[in-house]
Amino acid sequence: MIAFDFTSHDLMLAGTVSLAILIALLVLKAFIARQLRRLTSAGRLQFLSYPEQIINATRVPFMLAVALLAGISQLDFSPRQEAWLHYAWIIILVSQIALWANRMITVAVQRAFDRQLQSNPAGATHLMVAGLVARIVLWSIATLVALDNLGFNITTLMASLGIGGIAVALALQNILGDLFSSVSIALDKPFAIGDFIVVDSYMGTVEYVGMKTTRLRSLGGEQIIFSNTELLKNRIRNFKRMQERRVQFEFGVAYETSIENIERISQLVKQIVSSGQFAARFDRAHFKGYGDSALLFEVVYYVLDPDYNLYMDIQQAISLALLRQFRECGIAFAYPTRTLYIAPDANPSADQSRLRVARPIGGMERKDA
Known part of the structure; x- marks a missing residue:
């Protein structure tokens, strides 16, 4: 059982340090964010928008964790407790650095996407795939760095992940199929955002090409959603690329x-x-x-x-x-007509006398011609 032997003075010192660091971080964030916003809004130093995004990605929970760890570090711990404190620092710092990098990737991909959408819509599709791949690589590296600093054997872990990855791939084959189909759409470019396409009996303008689905806006206004795998199995007619x-x-x-x-x-x-x-x-x-x-x-x-x-x-x-x-x-357009010809009777019948049957009189039937 872990036992702590701290005096009230030690706890007050730790609490004061934590509170002071938290206030300092909040004030510093607000000041830097205001200065960066002022410089970027004035039209100068547009590259400072990236540091502004980093500042915005710094959340209060991170600053609170840093302040608590900084305060706790003022206390005397056993070597084992010091090791756990060291691990906490590693997890928090690696996670926050990864969040900063993730925000940078998101901003960079979105800006490149907006530029490509105006100049080359066909080239904008692959940026979504590139952003996903970058995020996967980023978080994979962050996880491996954190595990390595926590004392895990990464070589053994990578070998076990290779075996487990096969099972995961079999379980997620439909999702992975859509993912690879999105990569195929990005590389082959059968259509791009803004193209008007017809798929089977559905037609509409491409609004979004994602990792799993592609979304069209139909002529009636509703949104039509296709899975990427099913979409590529059908014949696609792209009217946007019609030259004449x-x-x-x-x-x-x-x-x-x-x-x-x-x-x-x-x-x-x-x-x-x-x-x-x-x-x-x-x-x-x-x-x-x-x-x-x-x-x-x-x-x-x-x-x-x-x-x-x-x-x-x-x-x-x-x-x-x-x-x-x-x-x-004097040329008349035709419209459906039907002409009826009545042929004359070739053997007209002669007038025949009519036979009238009268009521019987005295038991005898009388016929008048």
Whole structure:
């Protein structure tokens, strides 16, 4: 059983030292944070934002632990108790240094992500993976340093972790599958944040690519969440990387249209699309065939910009121009009609006399022609 033999003077000294150090740390943090905030807000010395983040990451529990340990260090302990006090210092200092480094990684990754998102969205995805890897390496090193200073045999520990890691990997294979899929997305870049993609029957704009999931914002406004593994198993159509949009549409004219007008229609369509009023490139226009109630034409052109709203504006303008030209030329668009021909009866029946059956009179039935 651990016994302590401290006088009231020793305890008062330890408490005074702890309180003084805690107050000094709080005042020092507030002063440094205020000065750094003033310098960075003035637009000067922007690199000081990193020390400001370090100061903000220094929490009251850490300062309280430092103050308590500093006060306790004023007391006389046995060698074994001194060793435990030394271990407490190691754990607190290593943990706080790791927290500072973690904050630096978070700030650096977030700033790089914001810059890449504006200039190169495809390159922003891999930064999330890089941040995760950096944090894993950081905390692994911090743990090994702490264990080494606590007297553990790291070599034996690493060997046991290698065996245990296999069991952990088997238990977490789904999570690890999503993790490796996120690395594949970051390296291969099938899409980036801000791209409009279609996956199976779902479509939306990529909002976030994480370690386990990818999130889309659909046209209806709701958020669609895919696991990275399931996402890569499907075919993905990326409309953001479309350089130009191929448009194909059909229309029909009435069968009563004259041969001369039918021969003019393809040229009329070409003149409208190639007039220079639209950001479009004409490809072809042909009399395609015969429909149930229309002579069918097929038109193909390319919109030179992938924007969907621009495509709809151009298609609307072309349709209005076609309607205007056709009315000026007397060409009628076809609509579903059905003509009924009634064939005359080949063998008309002669008038036959009607046979009327009267009521029986006197037991006899009378028939009048």
